[in-house]
Amino acid sequence: MLRKFSNSRTQGDNIKLGTLTAFSAGMVNVVSLLLFLSFSSNVTGYYAILAAEFVKGNWYQTAIVFAWIFLFFMGGFVANFMVIHFNKRNKYFAHSLPISLEILCLLVVGFYGQFYYRETLAETELLLAFLLFAMGLQNGLTASISNFAVKTTHLTGTTTDLGILFSMFTKREFRSNPVLKKRAWLLSAITAAYITGAIVAGIAYFHIGFKLFYVISAFLVVVIGHDAYKIRVVRYYWNSSRKKCKQVQAQDARERLVGAPVEDLE
Amino acid sequence: MKRLLVVYISVFAFILMGFTWLIRSAPNPERLILGQWKETGWVYERLNKVGDEEKVNMQETLRDGLVLHKAEIWSFLPNGRLRLQKSDGEEETIRWAIKGRGNILEIKYNDGHKEQYDLSQLADDQLVLNFELDTQVKGLAKLTFDRL
Structure with missing residues (x-):
């Protein structure tokens, strides 16, 4: 999911990454709406709100909305900065670092909310800022490593693309195009995962409240852990096959030494 | 570089x-709202279609049942306390919080019931709240307050 970059990614990699992160984004968005009465995973609406608040002369609200948009932007900036600067050293580390940072943000929100939150406006705005930054990180990372194929925190582009794809499928030549079919599957999977996450969060929120952020973090740990596990498995097989190969080579050399004709040894 | x-x-x-x-x-907004506010107006801003007079009547009969209309003077106190003073002199202290980007007033009653109002206007002398009624009683209720 996280090890491969850009065009070397398979459809399976993108679907796994897309569904898991879209599921967590759907959860984050709904839980922030229920707790703080504001969205946290999409910023399109905030641009309109920014303009409306500016026109009305509500400078406090203008500043807050601007800060949220900027933090979403910063999330994308930081995620891609990490990917392009640490990629050559260790691809897995570069790709898992933004997700780790996102988990940290979600844990901060969950922990603070569970133990210290007194529902003041400053707290609400700060916790929302953490969530918007986290969502920016996630969207930046998934878009960056998938060559802009996977974007999971909002569904505006996804819905538009699905509309275009399904209209294309009214013609046989496009219906049989494997690239378009794959794209439609990916986008449908992301949409379904996002909605499922949102519904699950909507139900779970009434039972566990802020603890839901720990559950979302656990999902993201799966995203990181899946590849860490795969790397370990691959490394194990690699090492054991290298060991076997060396053993075979050593045995072969011994056999050649023992059974070789005298002139060969000379 | x-x-x-x-x-x-x-x-x-x-x-x-x-x-x-x-x-x-x-x-x-959290500081601006502190103080005493007297309710001066209560109107329905939106109706579903022309000729919704029956609904207006229904809302008129229902409005006394709505918690938000029970108080005439709202006193926003620090630490999230809100004192509601009714016309008969009865008082009730509940909780308030401003959420979102400072545009939503959430009121929490002592029985755990919550109400959310859109803070349409919050100035030194006037407070305007909009309350979206549920699907059975469609319409947007607008409450206007003057600072005491």
Whole structure:
């Protein structure tokens, strides 16, 4: 999911990454709406709100909305900065670092909310800022490593693309195009995962409240852990096959030494 | 590379300073709302279609049943306490919080029931709240308060 970059990614990699992160984004968005009465995973609406608040002369609200948009932007900036600067050293580390940072943000929100939150406006705005930054990180990372194929925190582009794809499928030549079919599957999977996450969060929120952020973090740990596990498995097989190969080579050399004709040894 | 770094840092610093200046100069809704407010108006701003008079009547009969209309004087106190004074002199202290970007007033009753109002206007002398009624009683109720 996280090890491969850009065009070397398979459809399976993108679907796994897309569904898991879209599921967590759907959860984050709904839980922030229920707790703080504001969205946290999409910023399109905030641009309109920014303009409306500016026109009305509500400078406090203008500043807050601007800060949220900027933090979403910063999330994308930081995620891609990490990917392009640490990629050559260790691809897995570069790709898992933004997700780790996102988990940290979600844990901060969950922990603070569970133990210290007194529902003041400053707290609400700060916790929302953490969530918007986290969502920016996630969207930046998934878009960056998938060559802009996977974007999971909002569904505006996804819905538009699905509309275009399904209209294309009214013609046989496009219906049989494997690239378009794959794209439609990916986008449908992301949409379904996002909605499922949102519904699950909507139900779970009434039972566990802020603890839901720990559950979302656990999902993201799966995203990181899946590849860490795969790397370990691959490394194990690699090492054991290298060991076997060396053993075979050593045995072969011994056999050649023992059974070789005298002139060969000379 | 150094020049680029300076440009990036300057832009981010400029944005941060702009935000700080804006947030410091603008009145904080949480402080602005503190004090006593007297309810002066109650209207339905929206109806589903022309000829919804029956619904208006229904709303008129229902409005006494709505918790939000029970009080005439709302006193927003620090630490999230809200004292509602009814016309018969009865008082009730509940909880309030401003959420979202400072645009939503959430009121929490002692039995755990919550109501959310859109803070349409919050000025020194006037407070306007909009309350979206549920699907059975469609319409947007607007409450206007004057500062006492």
